[in-house]
Amino acid sequence: MKMNILVTVDSNYLHPLTVMLKSLFMNNPNEQFSIYLVQSSIPDQQLELLDAFISGEGHEFHNIPIDDQLFSDAPTLMHYTKTMYYRLLAHKFLPQHLDRILYLDPDILVINRIRELYELDLEGYLFAAADHRTMPIKEINKIRFNPFDLEAYYNSGVLLMNLPLLRETIDEKEIFDFVEKYHSKLIMPDQDIMNALYSKKIKGIDEVKYNYDARYYNIYKLKSSGLFDMDYVMNHTVILHFCGKKKPWKKNYSGKFHSLYKHYEKITNDAVAALEGAKMGAASEKAN
Amino acid sequence: MKMNILVTVDSNYLHPLTVMLKSLFMNNPNEQFSIYLVQSSIPDQQLELLDAFISGEGHEFHNIPIDDQLFSDAPTLMHYTKTMYYRLLAHKFLPQHLDRILYLDPDILVINRIRELYELDLEGYLFAAADHRTMPIKEINKIRFNPFDLEAYYNSGVLLMNLPLLRETIDEKEIFDFVEKYHSKLIMPDQDIMNALYSKKIKGIDEVKYNYDARYYNIYKLKSSGLFDMDYVMNHTVILHFCGKKKPWKKNYSGKFHSLYKHYEKITNDAVAALEGAKMGAASEKAN
Numbered sequence: 001m002k003m004n005i006l007v008t009v010d011s012n013y014l015h016p017l018t019v020m021l022k023s024l025f026m027n028n029p030n031e032q033f034s035i036y037l038v039q040s041s042i043p044d045q046q047l048e049l050l051d052a053f054i055s056g057e058g059h060e061f062h063n064i065p066i067d068d069q070l071f072s073d074a075p076t077l078m079h080y081t082k083t084m085y086y087r088l089l090a091h092k093f094l095p096q097h098l099d100r101i102l103y104l105d106p107d108i109l110v111i112n113r114i115r116e117l118y119e120l121d122l123e124g125y126l127f128a129a130a131d132h133r134t135m136p137i138k139e140i141n142k143i144r145f146n147p148f149d150l151e152a153y154y155n156s157g158v159l160l161m162n163l164p165l166l167r168e169t170i171d172e173k174e175i176f177d178f179v180e181k182y183h184s185k186l187i188m189p190d191q192d193i194m195n196a197l198y199s200k201k202i203k204g205i206d207e208v209k210y211n212y213d214a215r216y217y218n219i220y221k222l223k224s225s226g227l228f229d230m231d232y233v234m235n236h237t238v239i240l241h242f243c244g245k246k247k248p249w250k251k252n253y254s255g256k257f258h259s260l261y262k263h264y265e266k267i268t269n270d271a272v273a274a275l276e277g278a279k280m281g282a283a284s285e286k287a288n
Numbered sequence: 289m290k291m292n293i294l295v296t297v298d299s300n301y302l303h304p305l306t307v308m309l310k311s312l313f314m315n316n317p318n319e320q321f322s323i324y325l326v327q328s329s330i331p332d333q334q335l336e337l338l339d340a341f342i343s344g345e346g347h348e349f350h351n352i353p354i355d356d357q358l359f360s361d362a363p364t365l366m367h368y369t370k371t372m373y374y375r376l377l378a379h380k381f382l383p384q385h386l387d388r389i390l391y392l393d394p395d396i397l398v399i400n401r402i403r404e405l406y407e408l409d410l411e412g413y414l415f416a417a418a419d420h421r422t423m424p425i426k427e428i429n430k431i432r433f434n435p436f437d438l439e440a441y442y443n444s445g446v447l448l449m450n451l452p453l454l455r456e457t458i459d460e461k462e463i464f465d466f467v468e469k470y471h472s473k474l475i476m477p478d479q480d481i482m483n484a485l486y487s488k489k490i491k492g493i494d495e496v497k498y499n500y501d502a503r504y505y506n507i508y509k510l511k512s513s514g515l516f517d518m519d520y521v522m523n524h525t526v527i528l529h530f531c532g533k534k535k536p537w538k539k540n541y542s543g544k545f546h547s548l549y550k551h552y553e554k555i556t557n558d559a560v561a562a563l564e565g566a567k568m569g570a571a572s573e574k575a576n
Contacts, residue, residue: 260547
């Protein structure tokens with residue numbers, strides 16, 4: 001059975017998006033993916049290349065262009081654009097026949113099989129997501145959202161979605177009102193909204209397995225008394241998430257998973273360059 | 289055209305050998321390899337599994353068992369066994385029709401295309417090998433082998449062999465006499481022999497590209513004024529060599545390429561486990 005993957009990026013994140021997808025495809029052989037991209041600003045030429053890349057890997061690409069007029073009532077926030085709503089309101093734009101989809105951030109490597117997560121029983125929850133409980137940031141976020149009585153603060157970078165229930169439940173007006181009221185407190189807007197409004201309707205999943213924060217190898221290892229060593233991570237972790245401001249596709253990154261990321265990036269660049277070469281070859285043949 | 293690869297390991301190194309081969313196969317798609325294993329002590333069952341692994345990946349396996357009686361005149365050295373001669377005398381055991389072969393140590397990851405190295409013009413040299421000139425060990429080895437007037441000290445872990453010339457030139461008696469005479473000075477026996485006796489007949493190749501010492505990321509980067517960063521290595525380095533006593537398949541290893549190695553090790557283990565599972569399935573079917 002095909003697995004549906006949701007991504008919502010702008011042009012700046014197309015490069016890491018292709019790396020994430022390449023790692024997903026390579027480490028899930030014999031699987032078929034339908035990739036849904038919800039976006040409003042990516043030029044056609046770039047969309048064509050992404051389509052060629054995904055199709056060339058044997059998977060399906062669905063572009064879901066958003067008319068930002070749809071969000072004319074939505075408040076904006078500092079330097080964030082209205083794209084921050086795409087993730088939480090994706091069920092409004094996705095085809096009605098889809099009943100589940102796995103949202104993945106672009107700053108991710110998928111290094112093992114993803115089907116077990118995809119098939120998780122959602123038991124009436126809106127989402128499944130990992131609570132980054134290993135890290136001190138959790139306490140900070142709990143205090144920041146004290147009025148909402150959060151039991152956990154979930155990371156929204158890996159989000160399994162219960163689409164029929166989301167269509168019934170999520171009210172865009174509630175979200176817009178929340179942003180109006182709390183805009184001064186929002187640091188990571190869509191993640192904050194998700195936690196404040198829907199925390200109790202999120203099923204927790206294992207962060208080490210499905211949303212491993214790549215910055216914290218030493219902390220995970222220490223807190224597990226050495227159990228979560230590199231062998232453990234490579235054997236059990238499915239999703240490595242390069243959280244934080246320093247990104248492995250930028251200069252001066254360093255970290256435990258740097259070489260692994262860069263190797264996938266190289267393989268991805270080679271695949272994309274081959275497509276571009278083929279396209280230019282075809283274009284020059286046409287011109288002759 | 290098929291590429292010939294030479295390996296000489298005992299049972300203790302079969303595991304890293306399979307990881308090395310898997311990385312070679314994965315990063316050289318559309319290539320055909322013939323793997324020649326020169327050995328004397330590996331049990332048949334392990335050889336069958338290695339054969340199944342290599343065949344399953346679409347390549348050829350040739351076992352070249354050595355009768356150690358052939359080395360009855362050869363001196364042994366401390367804890368080294370006579371297997372130390374297999375690499376330098378491999379041309380005696382390999383099929384006569386082969387005209388070149390690339391020897392690879394098992395503590396290697398091949399992360400890019402290897403054909404350019406394989407097709408290097410050997411111009412009358414016996415071997416092509418990398419001089420580890422970035423590292424201070426070179427000076428030590430030059431002093432140690434002062435009587436031989438070495439211009440360079442080559443690493444024997446990656447060795448392209450000119451087989452017709454080796455058959456004409458290399459005299460096993462010269463090697464045995466050398467070992468008798470200098471046994472107290474030999475630290476890495478086959479590498480020392482190669483350098484002392486044949487240094488001037490070795491064509492130097494770029495160590496960063498073809499024999500990158502995985503311990504020294506920071507030194508390579510520093511000495512190149514930042515040029516050899518992780519992007520450069522992933523784009524240009526073909527052979528990552530995990531030199532030294534600490535090996536990435538052992539506990540408590542750490543280093544810049546740890547996650548990359550462990551990821552390949554995991555993929556390799558999965559492939560081997562699938563073969564073992566299939567074999568057990570076949571055996572139990574046969575029993576029924």
